[in-house]
Amino acid sequence: xxxxxxxxxxxxxxxxxxxxxxxxxxxxxxxxxxxxxxxxxxxxxxxxxxxxxxxxxxxxxxxxxxxxxxxxxxxxxxxxxxxxxxxxxxxxxxxxxxxxxxxxxxxxxxxxxxxxxxxxxx
Numbered sequence: 651x652x653x654x655x656x657x658x659x660x661x662x663x664x665x666x667x668x669x670x671x672x673x674x675x676x677x678x679x680x681x682x683x684x685x686x687x688x689x690x691x692x693x694x695x696x697x698x699x700x701x702x703x704x705x706x707x708x709x710x711x712x713x714x715x716x717x718x719x720x721x722x723x724x725x726x727x728x729x730x731x732x733x734x735x736x737x738x739x740x741x742x743x744x745x746x747x748x749x750x751x752x753x754x755x756x757x758x759x760x761x762x763x764x765x766x767x768x769x770x771x772x
Contacts, residue, residue, distance in 0.1 A: 651675040656686050664697050692727055695720045701731055709739055 651672075656679050662668050663676050680690040701724055707713045708721050725732050 651679040653679075653683060653686055656680060656683075657689065660690070660693055661698065664693060689727055692723045696724050698724075698728060698731055698734075702734075705735065705738055709735070709742065 656676055659668060659672065659676065663673065668676065680686045701721065704713060704717065704721060708718065713721060725735065
């Protein structure tokens with residue numbers, strides 16, 4: 651197993667979805683490789699699935715410092731979770747904006763006034 655193969659099957663390894671042969675190759679490579687050993691150690695700290703349990707607290711900056719450090723070490727090695735956190739922030743921002751009276755983007759004041767006036771007439 652090489653580094654790219656290890657990283658591509660890391661999720662399946664931690665979810666116990668690898669064959670015994672692939673699992674043994676994963677473990678052997680991670681023990682021998684100076685780059686993959688730390689990668690696997692970080693993966694053991696928190697899985698992608700577990701990361702989602704702390705997502706609100708992370709986005710709101712309410713995680714204790716140690717938990718935040720673990721979270722950010724995971725993000726440093728997991729492009730999928732970085733993309734997930736980014737899309738989560740965007741979704742939350744749009745949802746919060748929609749729940750208020752103002753739209754999530756700027757509308758010219760005269761257009762907004764016309765819309766509100768039309769609403770009052772209806």
